[in-house]
Amino acid sequence: MVPDSALTPGSGEEPPGLYLHIPFCKSRCAYCSFNSYACQTPPIAYLAALSSQIRHWAGQQWCRERTFATLFIGGGTPTIYGGSELAALVRLCLESFAFTSEAEITVEANPNTVTVQTLANLRQAGVNRLSLGVQAFSDRLLAGLGRSHTLAEAAAAIKAARQAGFANLNLDLMYGLPGQRLADWQESLATALEYEPEHLACYELTIEEATPFARLVEKGEIILPDEEEALAMAELSHALLAQAGLQRYEISNYAVSGQQCRHNLNYWRNGAYLGLGAGAVSCLSGLRFSQVAKPEIFADLAQKGELPLIEAECLPLAARFRESVVMGLRMIEGVSFARLHRQFALTPPDYYGKILEDLRQQGLVEISKDRLRLSKAGLPVANQVLARLV
Ligand code: SF4
Known part of the structure; x- marks a missing residue:
């Protein structure tokens, strides 16, 4: 939790x-x-x-x-x-x-x-x-x-x-x-x-x-x-x-x-961003929403003064935490425990427990005092490793 x-x-x-x-x-x-x-x-x-x-x-x-x-x-x-x-x-x-x-x-x-x-x-x-x-x-x-x-x-x-x-x-x-x-x-x-x-x-x-x-x-x-x-x-x-x-x-x-x-x-780093234009996605502090994909509908709605949005969801903190780990592991430096802790008051070893320990034992991730990253063996099979942490 x-x-x-x-x-x-x-x-x-x-x-x-x-x-x-x-x-x-x-x-x-x-x-x-x-x-x-x-x-x-x-x-x-x-x-x-x-x-x-x-x-x-x-x-x-x-x-x-x-x-x-x-x-x-x-x-x-x-x-x-x-x-x-x-x-x-x-x-x-x-x-x-x-x-x-x-x-x-x-x-x-x-x-x-x-x-x-x-x-x-x-x-x-x-x-x-x-x-x-x-x-x-x-x-x-x-x-x-x-x-x-x-x-x-x-x-x-x-x-x-x-x-x-x-x-x-x-x-x-x-x-x-x-x-x-x-x-x-x-x-x-x-x-x-x-x-x-x-x-x-x-x-x-x-x-x-x-x-x-x-x-x-x-x-x-x-x-x-x-x-x-x-x-x-x-x-x-x-x-x-x-x-x-x-x-x-x-x-x-x-x-x-x-x-x-x-x-x-x-x-x-799963930071916040505002995306504008046809099909663009925004994520404002956990509120994610998309604008309509078809440019002519986007332009029509915007011209009428209506918001050209199609869907929005409010991501629970646990989902945002997992996303932060999965996206962060794309970076060679991996994810910083201090950064995650500031945002979620939690670190990957606390949250994933045995799943992460198994990946470590298989040599696919490296865990140091303050960082988790994909290992040299884990990087070429990143998609399979990340699928286990989604
Ligand atoms: S069609 Fe346009 S957006 Fe798509 S790959 Fe080619 S240049 Fe990029």
Whole structure:
């Protein structure tokens, strides 16, 4: 049992993050299961609706009482809108909510949607981190994924980001792709490193239901690397990136010292966040709610002055505790007992007892005086370990 006396829903919480969702892309990638819709010209009505939501939530007591530490505009492809439209959205957030003086402000972009001018507009508005969805440095693999950009466009976008003054750049890469061999992955990593990014996210492709890839895998029309080869790709990433000074700090994320993504760290620490836009989720001190997923319904409701919400739940403290442990174990540093104790007056050994001791004896987790983390043997099978702690 989690003791709830003397705890308030916001006990021990750190400054929250703000997320804005832009649910449009130029075309749909074959593996995509995100809330995104293909269009060439994104609707201005959506930005107007999002802006009205920003103003609405900035006036709410929970937000007025807090200073936000991060802003993340994700998608979809946020840069499907022009630089000046996105810059106006960033400025509206910065004027409407209180942010810490060192706030991390990230925009996600796809390579074929940015120019030096777009990115310079974002820098001027206060954006200090750019996350580029490169995925692979190979036209053959990009075409296989159904990505709408080319290798040359990725190179140009990275160059443009540096020219526009971005000193904190993330590149998203994917491995375990159809037709990808270990040597291809090595080449993608080596090319990425030539650009000296401050942050790299290396995700293994997962086949999600109801995507074109799921149908192709089912019909045997695409073949993925086997488990052994995918594991070799993961191990190659850890080794090459460590040599280049990018430390692995989460299952799939690497950064140079001090440039870990603070917005995502807040999710993994199960911190509070406000998510606005179609399909965005918020978690305000244990109250979780989602906004409607379809952008046109979102825009319609917001324009009528109604809240575009679909579902809300109030999470019991025990569920929040388990979530904090499960999400926190994604980080290489694991979970801090002191942090959990501040929020829940409880630590993992107290709560899980024998389950945790069994995992320790199997060599899958390490428990020290003040920390629980996945071991070297536990990290590659993280999903199975975490399933036992949910
Ligand atoms: S760019 Fe990202 S969000 Fe858009 S379709 Fe591709 S995977 Fe989905």
